[in-house]
Amino acid sequence: MLEILEQLGGSLIIQENLFPVPNHKRFSPPEKKVWKFLGFGAQGELPGTHPLASKFLMLMQKKETNLYLSADVS
Numbered sequence: 001m002l003e004i005l006e007q008l009g010g011s012l013i014i015q016e017n018l019f020p021v022p023n024h025k026r027f028s029p030p031e032k033k034v035w036k037f038l039g040f041g042a043q044g045e046l047p048g049t050h051p052l053a054s055k056f057l058m059l060m061q062k063k064e065t066n067l068y069l070s071a072d073v074s
Helices: 002-007 010-016 040-044 051-063
Strands: none
Touching (some): 040 051
16 A cells, blocks of 8 residues: 555655644743732722621721621520
């Protein structure tokens, strides 16, 4: 079968069917995102923050603690 392909110009057909060599460029890694941590007051001032959550966040900043509510159940 290879002999018949060679007679019909098989080497040309085989060369046309080869895929081009891919370009192996080195890509730079994606930039790392720098996370910005906001304080409780800054979180409360963000647009879209529920008013009740905003009040709690402001209270937490005023008290300088993450404990804004406690209850004793007896």
